[in-house]
Amino acid sequence: METAGRPQDAVVVAIDGPSGTGKSSTSRAVATKLGLRFLDTGAQYRAMTWWMLTNEVDVDDAAAVALASDKPVLVSGTDPLNPTITVDGVDASGPIRTQEVTAAVSAVSAVPEVRARLVELQRTACAESAAAGGIVVEGRDIGTTVLPDATLKVYLTASAQARAARRSGELKGVPGAGQMSVEATREALVRRDAADSGRKTSPLAKADDAIEVDTTELSLEQVIEAIVTLVDEKLKERTTG
Numbered sequence: 001m002e003t004a005g006r007p008q009d010a011v012v013v014a015i016d017g018p019s020g021t022g023k024s025s026t027s028r029a030v031a032t033k034l035g036l037r038f039l040d041t042g043a044q045y046r047a048m049t050w051w052m053l054t055n056e057v058d059v060d061d062a063a064a065v066a067l068a069s070d071k072p073v074l075v076s077g078t079d080p081l082n083p084t085i086t087v088d089g090v091d092a093s094g095p096i097r098t099q100e101v102t103a104a105v106s107a108v109s110a111v112p113e114v115r116a117r118l119v120e121l122q123r124t125a126c127a128e129s130a131a132a133g134g135i136v137v138e139g140r141d142i143g144t145t146v147l148p149d150a151t152l153k154v155y156l157t158a159s160a161q162a163r164a165a166r167r168s169g170e171l172k173g174v175p176g177a178g179q180m181s182v183e184a185t186r187e188a189l190v191r192r193d194a195a196d197s198g199r200k201t202s203p204l205a206k207a208d209d210a211i212e213v214d215t216t217e218l219s220l221e222q223v224i225e226a227i228v229t230l231v232d233e234k235l236k237e238r239t240t241g
């Protein structure tokens, strides 16, 4: 019997965790290795935030953000080798990584109307990926809210110091991202994690059935291997019932 492409056979991997734990890099690599699609939901919240800033919506005015939240047309390309994001047809992959967007994104992502809109896009991307075998989706609330029936849920952690060192190393190569010391980067990411964990709607949280992986002492390659192994184990459980 032909089973490929059936939604119930698709592999859905949810990867959540705070900033700099390695969600994007590991998710892309896992999706590439397993031949799955890839979705960076943080990029969508960043794109929404960029649109608000560009259109002079006060990001601290939740009512104004809510009112504008259905205006931007966001499109995410889910090829892990070339993930893309456009806003109103314009490539937003560069502008969404600036410090201005990073500083404003937690306020925008706390607005329930923004979340409702983006969660719908995320579930649609997941449903569309079934024909390709499935998807790796990364963010803050994928296992708890967006895809509670995911095949595998992983919650990545790492010490704040390790995360800050990784992030500030990475930002050195991004034009327009601005330069910050490791200490300033650490303070900014701890502040953002607190805002993301403390919001009312769908906060950053580990799902009860997520497997926690502390990446502080692991190389990127080790984290990728660990997650591929966890997916394999889940698929074996499926076939053995």
Ligand SMILES: Nc1ncnc2c1ncn2[C@@H]1O[C@H](COP(=O)(O)OP(=O)(O)O)[C@@H](O)[C@H]1O
Binding pocket: 017, 018, 019, 020, 021, 022, 023, 024, 025, 026, 166, 167, 169, 170, 215, 218, 219, 220, 221, 223
């Ligand atoms: N296990 C790891 N060890 C060392 N560096 C890592 C590890 N995982 C990710 N990185 C690096 O840390 C930076 C942030 O990773 P990223 O995947 O963007 O994290 P997140 O999506 O959780 O914010 C990137 O430069 C990435 O290459």
Ligand SMILES: Nc1ccn([C@@H]2O[C@H](COP(=O)(O)OP(=O)(O)O)[C@@H](O)[C@H]2O)c(=O)n1
Binding pocket: 018, 019, 020, 024, 041, 042, 043, 045, 046, 105, 106, 107, 109, 110, 138, 139, 140, 141, 142, 192, 196
């Ligand atoms: N599923 C998600 C993903 C991101 N976000 C928000 O989007 C922001 C940016 O996410 P990101 O994944 O690009 O953050 P980094 O850790 O990569 O800098 C987060 O700080 C959250 O405020 C969210 O609320 N829910």
